[in-house]
Amino acid sequence: MVSGVIFFSFCSLAMIWRYLRNDIVLAIRPDGLFDVRYSSQAVAWDEIKDIRLSRAENDFELLIYLWPDKASVEYQRAEFTIELSPLDGDVENIVLAIANYKQIHMDDS
Numbered sequence: 310m311v312s313g314v315i316f317f318s319f320c321s322l323a324m325i326w327r328y329l330r331n332d333i334v335l336a337i338r339p340d341g342l343f344d345v346r347y348s349s350q351a352v353a354w355d356e357i358k359d360i361r362l363s364r365a366e367n368d369f370e371l372l373i374y375l376w377p378d379k380a381s382v383e384y385q386r387a388e389f390t391i392e393l394s395p396l397d398g399d400v401e402n403i404v405l406a407i408a409n410y411k412q413i414h415m416d417d418s
Contacts, residue, residue: 359374
Protein backbone atom coordinates (compact mmCIF):
# COMPACT_ATOMS: atom_id res chain seq x y z
CA MET A 310 0.00 0.00 0.00
CA VAL A 311 2.83 2.40 0.85
CA SER A 312 4.52 1.78 -2.49
CA GLY A 313 1.21 2.49 -4.26
CA VAL A 314 0.81 5.79 -2.43
CA ILE A 315 4.39 6.76 -3.26
CA PHE A 316 3.92 5.83 -6.93
CA PHE A 317 0.69 7.80 -7.37
CA SER A 318 2.13 10.76 -5.44
CA PHE A 319 5.12 10.77 -7.77
CA CYS A 320 2.82 10.64 -10.83
CA SER A 321 0.73 13.51 -9.47
CA LEU A 322 3.81 15.60 -8.71
CA ALA A 323 5.20 14.92 -12.18
CA MET A 324 1.91 16.07 -13.74
CA ILE A 325 1.87 19.26 -11.65
CA TRP A 326 5.52 19.92 -12.54
CA ARG A 327 4.76 19.57 -16.28
CA TYR A 328 1.77 21.88 -15.92
CA LEU A 329 3.77 24.56 -14.11
CA ARG A 330 6.53 24.37 -16.74
CA ASN A 331 3.91 24.50 -19.56
CA ASP A 332 5.08 21.14 -20.94
CA ILE A 333 2.87 19.39 -23.45
CA VAL A 334 0.62 16.77 -21.88
CA LEU A 335 -1.60 15.94 -24.87
CA ALA A 336 -0.83 16.46 -28.55
CA ILE A 337 -2.86 15.51 -31.60
CA ARG A 338 -0.26 14.93 -34.29
CA PRO A 339 -0.37 13.59 -37.85
CA ASP A 340 1.58 10.51 -36.73
CA GLY A 341 -0.69 9.74 -33.77
CA LEU A 342 -2.10 10.69 -30.40
CA PHE A 343 0.48 11.69 -27.81
CA ASP A 344 -0.42 11.67 -24.13
CA VAL A 345 2.59 11.94 -21.82
CA ARG A 346 0.54 10.37 -19.03
CA TYR A 347 0.25 7.15 -21.06
CA SER A 348 3.44 6.85 -23.11
CA SER A 349 6.61 8.68 -24.04
CA GLN A 350 5.74 8.19 -27.73
CA ALA A 351 2.67 8.91 -29.81
CA VAL A 352 0.21 6.07 -30.34
CA ALA A 353 -0.15 5.70 -34.11
CA TRP A 354 -3.65 6.27 -35.49
CA ASP A 355 -3.58 2.80 -37.07
CA GLU A 356 -3.03 1.25 -33.62
CA ILE A 357 -6.21 2.85 -32.28
CA LYS A 358 -9.29 0.71 -32.81
CA ASP A 359 -11.88 3.06 -31.31
CA ILE A 360 -12.16 6.38 -29.49
CA ARG A 361 -15.20 7.04 -27.33
CA LEU A 362 -16.20 10.33 -25.75
CA SER A 363 -17.70 9.86 -22.30
CA ARG A 364 -19.38 12.52 -20.19
CA ALA A 365 -20.19 12.58 -16.50
CA GLU A 366 -21.87 15.89 -15.64
CA ASN A 367 -19.37 18.51 -16.91
CA ASP A 368 -16.36 16.20 -17.01
CA PHE A 369 -15.39 14.76 -20.37
CA GLU A 370 -12.96 11.95 -21.06
CA LEU A 371 -11.80 10.02 -24.08
CA LEU A 372 -11.65 6.24 -23.83
CA ILE A 373 -8.96 4.93 -26.16
CA TYR A 374 -9.26 1.32 -27.37
CA LEU A 375 -6.26 -0.18 -29.15
CA TRP A 376 -6.26 -3.13 -31.51
CA PRO A 377 -5.63 -6.21 -29.36
CA ASP A 378 -2.36 -8.13 -29.47
CA LYS A 379 -2.50 -11.72 -30.62
CA ALA A 380 -1.88 -12.78 -27.02
CA SER A 381 -4.49 -10.41 -25.57
CA VAL A 382 -7.99 -11.65 -24.85
CA GLU A 383 -9.48 -8.45 -23.41
CA TYR A 384 -11.32 -6.60 -26.16
CA GLN A 385 -13.79 -4.45 -24.23
CA ARG A 386 -11.48 -2.65 -21.78
CA ALA A 387 -10.14 0.78 -22.70
CA GLU A 388 -6.37 0.76 -23.03
CA PHE A 389 -6.15 4.23 -21.53
CA THR A 390 -8.34 7.20 -20.68
CA ILE A 391 -7.67 10.85 -21.39
CA GLU A 392 -9.36 13.17 -18.94
CA LEU A 393 -10.11 16.40 -20.81
CA SER A 394 -11.26 18.59 -17.91
CA PRO A 395 -7.81 19.30 -16.41
CA LEU A 396 -6.35 20.29 -19.80
CA ASP A 397 -6.04 23.90 -20.90
CA GLY A 398 -7.66 23.28 -24.29
CA ASP A 399 -11.38 23.47 -24.96
CA VAL A 400 -13.04 20.04 -25.15
CA GLU A 401 -14.68 20.87 -28.48
CA ASN A 402 -11.36 21.91 -30.06
CA ILE A 403 -9.62 18.75 -28.83
CA VAL A 404 -12.42 16.54 -30.18
CA LEU A 405 -12.40 18.35 -33.54
CA ALA A 406 -8.62 18.03 -33.83
CA ILE A 407 -8.79 14.27 -33.18
CA ALA A 408 -11.73 13.90 -35.60
CA ASN A 409 -9.41 15.05 -38.39
CA TYR A 410 -7.56 11.73 -37.99
CA LYS A 411 -9.97 9.27 -36.32
CA GLN A 412 -13.73 9.04 -35.85
CA ILE A 413 -14.96 9.57 -32.29
CA HIS A 414 -18.05 7.79 -30.97
CA MET A 415 -20.25 8.83 -28.06
CA ASP A 416 -20.07 6.37 -25.17
CA ASP A 417 -23.54 4.96 -24.50
CA SER A 418 -22.74 3.51 -21.11
